[in-house]
Amino acid sequence: MEVGSEELSRGFDLIQWLQGKWVPDIVVALWNGPKRFNDLFVSARELKLIHRWSRRDSTLSREVFSETLHRMEADGLLTRNEDNSSVPRSVWYELSPELKDLLGRRSWAALEWAVEHEDLLERARRRRQEGSGHDG
Secondary structure, three states, X not given: OOOOHXXXXXXXXXXXXXXXXXXXXXXXXXXXXXXXXXXXXHHHHHHOHHHHHOOOOOOOOHHHHHHHHHHHHHOOOEEEEEEOOOOOOEEEEEEOHHHHHHHHOOOOHHHHHHHHOHHHHHHHHHHHHHOOOOOO
């Protein structure tokens, strides 16, 4: 398939859709299945994937976590489920079917590329952590 400027634009739309300071942590935490709010909060907070690309260190607060979940739900990245038949009610989150479909495709070329070029990404990550990267 030949990639034109319109397809390339859609690729960058995809990247923007997946952007957000804590989005990668939440996506990875939910990869193996649904989690309740508190379990997801603890898992995402422990991952700290964002810090792999930055010298900054911040801790995920409950307020930011909740805001991020609401945005991700509105953007179609995850689904929020409730069971009101129990007391207290049970709330859990899971990746949306569309995001599961995207991330679950073994033929996803960008993911394959990232695995094949892990050394390049690691060097870039280290440069940015050391502050010698030029982010613009």
